[in-house]
Amino acid sequence: DTEVTQTPKHLVMGMTNKKSLKCEQHMGHRAMYWYKQKAKKPPELMFVYSYEKLSINESVPSRFSPECPNSSLLNLHLHALQPEDSALYLCASSARTGTLTDTQYFGPGTRLTVL
Amino acid sequence: SQQGEEDPQALSIQEGENATMNCSYKTSINNLQWYRQNSGRGLVHLILIRSNEREKHSGRLRVTLDTSKKSSSLLITASRAADTASYFCATDGDGGYIPTFGRGTSLIVHP
Numbered sequence: 001d002t003e004v005t006q007t008p009k010h011l012v013m014g015m016t017n018k019k020s021l022k023c024e025q026h027m028g029h030r031a032m033y034w035y036k037q038k039a040k041k042p043p044e045l046m047f048v049y050s051y052e053k054l055s056i057n058e059s060v061p062s063r064f065s066p067e068c069p070n071s072s073l074l075n076l077h078l079h080a081l082q083p084e085d086s087a088l089y090l091c092a093s094s095a096r097t098g099t100l101t102d103t104q105y106f107g108p109g110t111r112l113t114v115l
Numbered sequence: 116s117q118q119g120e121e122d123p124q125a126l127s128i129q130e131g132e133n134a135t136m137n138c139s140y141k142t143s144i145n146n147l148q149w150y151r152q153n154s155g156r157g158l159v160h161l162i163l164i165r166s167n168e169r170e171k172h173s174g175r176l177r178v179t180l181d182t183s184k185k186s187s188s189l190l191i192t193a194s195r196a197a198d199t200a201s202y203f204c205a206t207d208g209d210g211g212y213i214p215t216f217g218r219g220t221s222l223i224v225h226p
Contacts, residue, residue, distance in 0.1 A: 004157070033213075042203055042216035043158070056213065090157055103148070104205075104214060106157035 006091050006107035014115050015081060021110045023074040023091030032074040033104065034066060035090040043090055049074060050096070081114045088112075121204060121220040129225050134191040136220040138204030139184075147180060148205045148214065149189050158203065161189075196226045 004025045013019050023032065031050050035043035048056035049068040063085075065077040074091055088109045094102040122137045138147070146165050150158040164171050164180045164187065171178050177190040191198055201221050205214040 006157075040219075040221070042219055045213060045215075048213060088155065092158075103160045103163065104158075106150075106159070108157045109155070111155065 004091055004093055004105050004107035006089075006110050008110060009108065010111045010113075012113045012115060013078065013081065015083070017081075018077070018079045020078065021076040021089055021091075021112075023076075023107055024072055025093040025105070026072055027093065027095075027105065028071075029093035029095055029105070030071060031094045031096055031102070032068065033092040033094075034074070034076050035092065037088045037090055037109070047076075078112075081112075083114050086112055086114045121202070121217045123220060124218065125221045125223075127223045127225065128194060130194060130196055132194055132224075134194050134198070134222055134224070136189050136202055136222070138187045138189070138217055140187075140204075140206045140217075141185065143182075144206045146207060147187050149176075149178060149187075150203045150205060150216075152201045152203065152219075154200070161202075191222075194222075194224045196224050198222060199224050 007022045011019060033048050034046040036046055037043045045058050046060045047066045052068045052071055063080050067075040088111055090109045091107040092104040094104045096102055120139050126134055128134055144166055146163055148163045149161040151161055152158045162171055162173050162176055162178050164178050166182055169180060175192045180187045201219045203219045204217045
């Protein structure tokens with residue numbers, strides 16, 4: 001199974017809402033990633049978890065809060081977002097971090113709209 | 116920071132033609148990967164080429180790497196309408212720790 005799943009597929013939220021994005025993989029991968037992608041732009045790395053520990057935070061605002069409950073799950077908690085946070089949020093996993101030798105497997109993404 | 120820069124940014128061809136897109140990068144790399152992204156979807160890994168390799172093939176895909184020019188090219192032969200997508204190169208980036216994606220090439224293949 002080389003699939004990364006993400007839920008929900010679409011999410012519309014107000015600026016005062018709290019919501020969560022979920023990502024799951026069952027490939028035994030020990031590195032998981034959150035990316036943000038605006039239209040016609042490349043994915044921008046937000047967070048990297050390695051062996052369930054946060055290893056990289058690319059200066060992401062605190063209104064985005066990642067969580068890795070176990071090696072298969074990755075959450076992104078959202079609170080007090082701004083309209084400019086509207087984007088496609090992609091989750092990915094790879095066998096390990098530390099080298100680009102490992103292919104990243106991406107989920108289909110969650111399309112987030114902040115009103 | 117973006118390491119790879121794809122060229123052209125947009126490419127429109129007829130079905131059956133070949134499509135070539137290029138990626139240039141700034142710092143030395145260990146590996147370079149190409150990904151495809153259909154509109155509004157996740158990225159799909161196409162091919163990885165290591166810094167000591169010059170050319171790799173996978174089906175209708177041919178990737179070349181010229182480390183002296185810090186550039187790579189992706190050739191899709193006999194294109195199909197289903198090849199319509201955005202194509203991104205990803206490099207190790209500074210320190211080789213995490214992939215850094217280029218701006219991407221938007222390919223449209225007309226049936």
